[in-house]
Amino acid sequence: MQTLLTGVAGGLAAFHHELLLFAAVFFAIGLVDELAVDILYGWHRLTGRLSTPRLPASALDEHRLSGICAVFIPAWQETEVIGPTLDHALDVWPDRDLRIYVGCYRNDAATIASVMTSARGDPRVRVVIVGEDGPTCKSHCLNRLYAALCEDEARSGVPAHMVVLHDAEDMVDPAALALLDYSAANYDFVQLPVMALPPSDSRWIASHYSDEFAESHAKAMTVRNVLGCAIPGAGVGCAIARPMLGQLAAQSGDGPFAQGALTEDYELGLRIAALGGRSRFLRVRTDDGRLVATRAYFPSTIESAVRQKTRWTHGIALQGWARLGWGGSLAQHWMTLRDRRGPLAALLLGLGYGLVGLAMVTHFLADMGVVAPAVLSPGLKALLLVTFAGLVWRIAMRGLFTAREYGLRQGLLAMPRVLVSNIIAIMSGRRAMLAYWRSLKGAPVLWDKTEHSRHPVLSLRKEKSA
Template sequence: MGRILYWTGFLVAASFLFFSLDDLFWDFYYYFWGRKRIRHRLRIEELDRVPRRLIAILIPAWNEAEVIGPMVENLLHSVNYPLALLHVFVGVYPNDIATVEEVQKLAERYPQIHAVVNPREGPTSKAQNLNQVFEFILRFEQERRLRFGCFIIHDAEDVIHPTSLKLANYLSLKYEVVQLPVFPLQVYPSWRTFFPYLTASTYADEFAENHYRGLPAREASGAVVPSAGAGFVIARSVLDALGTGKLFDEESLTEDYRLSLDFARFGIATHFFLEGVERVTEDGRVVVEYIATREIFPNTLREAVKQKSRWIYGISFQSFSLWQILCDRRFSRIAKYSLYRDWKAKYGNLLPLPGYAVFAYFVCSLFCSLSPVYPRGSFSWWLSAVLTVFMIERQLMRMVALKNVYGWRSAVAGCLIPPLLPLRTVWGNVINFLATLRAWRIALFGFPRSRPRWQKTRHSYLSPKALVRYRRRLGDLLLEKRIVDPKTLALTLRRKEEQERLGEKLLKEGFITETELLECLGELLQTGFLEPDPYTLRIEGNHSRFLAVFCRYAVVPIAWGRDSVLLATAKPLSQETMSSLAAELGVRKVAVVLAPSEAISQGLEVLKRKLPQQFPRLGERLLKMGIIEEEHLAEALRVQRFSHRPLGDILCEMGVLWPEDLREILREDGIQETQVG
């Protein structure tokens, strides 16, 4: 009996040690080499120095009627990106009436929302849904004469960071495929919430550890970076190179992981970016908030096992065979090693529970007359000692990740209750054990149906009150653009009167300029910001009667459309004011962009002189033809101020104008490409 116990303990300890060495390698690589390679790759303020291009967001949806509405509403009201340059495509099924009706209601209210009805009844696989959405987008581009700069895949329950679209737009100019972090939402840790939300908290522990340190280590080493499904950015150049919209393997349960693996085979690397922005909390503390996707994960054992078994089966069993990867010369050694690490999860996840049984016996042997499983001084005893050191190291690394992503409370709850063998870690291992058994059952005996279908978990969404804390405020944007420093902002917030506005306070005390304030407000209010050249303004003959209106409202016209006008103003205008302006100017739509008050004053003076038109203006021509929108022109003019490029070229880069259409218009109207004011 003693020898059986000894060899059982020895095998368990040796197995744990073998798998721990793998984790230890990535920890050491990241902290000693990886951080130096990925640090300071990006300055957040650089995001505003490139044209904001058309972005397509793809959302596959099956039985998502409860969450798709709040998700899209939050996206449109919180994102710091021109809404005219954003389109959301939701893949739905004809037999999912509730979700179809919800998306159609959104499409009626917002022109940026599009329902993509699948030709097949649901659920199919998530990959088939996404392929249909991609093919719809390619047809949409042809019909609308548009060209998206990048495509971002999200889930129907995602809370998308307001800065993520600007970041995706910038990164897709430099990289072909980008994965942004995913961090689960969790209830504020306390003794009251610890046990009720124990299952959901294990997701926070694992994602924080993997996306704070694991994926950055893979990125820095040149290993294969897997897609997480949400916050996955694909540049337009990828579709151009592959020549098809069918990117996903429709038989795969983890289509996101399989796609990143296929990209790697084609020589298309997936890059992972963990970028943080500073913000000052209401109590004056400066914290780092990561530009990441957040979502609520399952909080029941059954749903968690169902979801994780899909991940384990799709990655470890379905996506590749280890022998094929080892023989594939397209993968580097470090890439093969990283894929081996993913593959071995179907074995490694089965170890913890036998290990806990041996550990329980060991603890009992300390107090009862039982045969020792690890005799003091034996080889297995030394293995266990080393393994204990490794286990402590792993908990410290997880604690660092949790502290940086969620704060000290989460770090303590996840790693120190109780010490050495934390309950959340144990429960997470139990979930992974059961999920791996379920994955093995699928691998050995197959699915209940003839083919794998969408293995979906039930979703929920945050309340409007909870969503407020995930939206950017004026102070956050001032910090992001490095206009003020955290200390100044925190001091101003403490001294500000309750009814006093932060922008006015900072402006009055000389910490910011009017231009800097309006630039942030333009982004926050989604109106945009522009510094117009007053001497390029003019009123056409039939618009001269509106001069008094412009003076009364302190606005200047930037461009006239077919039944619209783009106005510049030094202060935000209410919806009532804009409606009054539209009625007095006799147009259907009034679009506004914020501009410095000095430019508005100078512009009004120039308009009073009634200067003659110097040359035909391309922007107005395109507006009157209905090819671009007022917001497109405002963004192109903003870019032109710092890039000094022809307006037509900028509009083509933004994706709202095709180059061949531009050349045809210039040829018809006799407009020189330099005459684009």
């Protein structure tokens, strides 16, 4: 029995060693990838190409649109948040040439009523009823809004200047519309940053989005921009020049937004680049330091966060690969590979945490004298030291970017929240693979939307009344 136990334990130790080597090699490759982005970011910051310009808030707030701007907001069961979104947008964007198209479904009377109440008879708001029962897919709702815009343009004889996309839970920035209007004259697609607000009652789950967006939209997206790569859409705070939207519609025949796509916003930016359109990620602060960005709360429960990130991973990494393929420059291939690494990253993260547990077991068996203490080769030791140093560096960078946007306290919390990000990535990666497998068997693509019950505008009202 002792011989059998020793043999099993020895095999376990050898298995652990080989898996450790496998994981360390891939983590080292990932470290090189991240360091390359860090180096590019640091160099272009030093040379001034990635400096964040500051514009007077007064100049942006007083700007008037150079043409009709249509804002598309798809809404399915959004009674809790659509009202504050419209109230705020209409208040901070007083332009007469603003048109807000809200897509509602015929079987969602509550959302329709909320929109009508919030519109307060404002002629700038148009409720567009989707003829099918909801939810269909988000791109289907957006294409219905595009059809409504085309009908209005035909009646008035005046085409829109640009189309801006937003979600039902967004708090728009007062300066955003002017900034997008300036940029739409020179670019076909413009994306503003997204700020995931850290709620006080969800310091770990909802707030991990704050960390991820703070780093991604300050570093990774700006590096993409300076390299001249396609800018993927975030679905909110992005503007498309009206002629380009027409080109997309003519190309597909079903409307400009990709029917059947789980992440039609991500695909939008890449499809525009494929047509030769000019894109820009626009990061600007007002003279008082405010980042011009779209602000929103994100899921605060593990289940809702995993569901949302499952859709992102499924749509970008798996469905996007099948739908869009590979194209563009070498730099574009690199960025596309980074976009699609989600399932592999989830596998490696799961393997990494599993190896930590296995190391604890083998260490315990070695203390009992069942197996000899693990002996690592010098090469593997060096590789583990390098990847550990890389981990420390990555955690420090996450904390730094979070602290810059949300303060020192949130920056410090961002470091242990990396564990939360990793766990959610592992869970959503597994679910995304299963969902993609089901879609290959013909499962329909429906709007697997995130439930929203809180809005930044309501939080601000409570703070002011307190």
